[in-house]
Amino acid sequence: MKSLSEIDRVYRFYAKDLTFRAAVVITTRTSRTICGQLQTSPSATVGLSRALSGAALLAAHMSEHQQIGLHFNGDGPIAGVFAEATYEGELRAWCGNPQVDAIRQQMNSTARLDVADAIGKGVLTVVRSVPFEKQPRVSTVPLVTSQIGQDLAWYLEQSAQIPSLISLGVLLAEDGTVQCSGGVMIELMPQSDNAPASPGTTTPNETLINRLEELAAKAPPLSSQIEKATNAEDLLRVYTGEIPLVASDVIHDLNFRCRCSQSRLERSLALLGGHEIDEMVKARKDIEAKCQFCGATYVIKLERIEDLLAEIRTADATRKN
Template identity: 30%
Template sequence: MNDYIVRATAADSQIRVFAATTAEMVETARQHHNTSPVATAALGRLLTAGAMMGSMMKNDSDVLTIQIRGDGPLGGITVTADSSANVKGYVNNPDVMLPAKNGKLDVGGAVGIGLLQVIKDMGLKEPYVGQTILVSSEIAEDLTYYFANSEQVPSSVGLGILMNHDNTVRRAGGFIIQLMPFASEDTISRLEQSLKNVTSVTELLDRGYTPEQLLQEIVGDLGLEIADTVPAKFYCDCSKEKVEKVVASIGKKDLREMIDDGEDIEVKCHFCDTAYNYTAEELKEIMKRSK
């Protein structure tokens, strides 16, 4: 198991904690989308958070979508995850290049000012939708703010992506810590003190920390109890048949023009950049089926 999430509790279940290692997932996304280093860091952070948040959901059919829309050159980020920590996502402008800021990739500058939206489709009549402003556009802080303001769950989110000199992903991972409503003042105080000692998630990941070690570092002496581990991976369930529905939705007039041109068309999946080709004959069949 290369990429995985650890789900655990601490302080007699007053705290619930998640930690993940996701370098393979983020590198797969980088290869699919040919992202620049700053785009890889932004997408990788949200993929990592999405995988952990997906693993919080209870039912196999539950789907989580996180969207960030900012006015920076990145344009926006969309990530979707299921309860098994299968995750996929994309950035609007994958080739954005920005100078480093304080020696680090300038994710905040790439994202810009905007909004974070979380959509949870849990099979109810209407999906749950929560939305908050971006407080730093660095993603971890924005999700911390989202949990506190939209879900009323005091949380701390840490995310880190480290790149190699050849722009491949060296390390990736993160954590989400949440206080339960019955957490005592003493537990809260001790956790806050422990979190102050964690200055950089990226640094701990670069030292080879596993999710288990990461959680132990954060929780300290509050009694970490690991519940289970969940494999996590970049996975897109697109297919030619599913993409066909998108082709059918463009309208009969446009479909007729494509058929008359007699040329093959190529349609790419947003989430994994896989290309699907449709001949004029296939377009005719799609048009027939859509009537």
């Protein structure tokens, strides 16, 4: 039988009294696949795996056919980390500089670059796509620690005023590949009777948060827990203690899947704008473009680039009138 850490899946839970909802994700194999394709060095492997688990956790409580993209855009040498997840469990990720640890070697240091140093200071942009909405919902918050987990908790607090606890864990094997990877998220539900009874006393939510924070402070590193745990509820129990839980029967497998296509690539080319595309037309050549997530290459024929330019010009003319 395969251990918990080898089956990539999202598990959903609720507190029996509905004070919080929670999710547990295992992303070991997906992280291994993506990092293998991108040939990431160790700190990029950790950063990408954390981001993948974070995206899978945030997607866990969305609705069918919704997807979320997380872009950690900092001034550090990794040059940005991006992870995307759908509610149904399709994941992909990318980073600007997979060989980020080369910087340490240049400095003759053997220590691994910390994820926060690799990402640097900057912003987290969250893009949420909902079916039948033309434009995705985009929000941006400053990175608070650049360690990914706390940045996501901060985003949830800012965007929905909902306190949450997010723990992400990645363990690397000796050869630098992912031994296990996953995450746990607990999100408090909005409470109607959440006012303090009298000044100086705590609200029910505050009492619950204090309890959850106490448990989180005592919890051993999540990566070692993922390796040992035999089921997802045991993993969550480290953070919820004796609070009664209900497991949702909606469970999705998590898989690497890139949804790139010729038409998606052409649409992103159109976003470059008329001037850039005009230059491409002047060059009188087909363009070869590579998907940064999966490495697939697409050829856009010169005739198609000319069509795109004509479409942009027509759209511009309509806007001016």
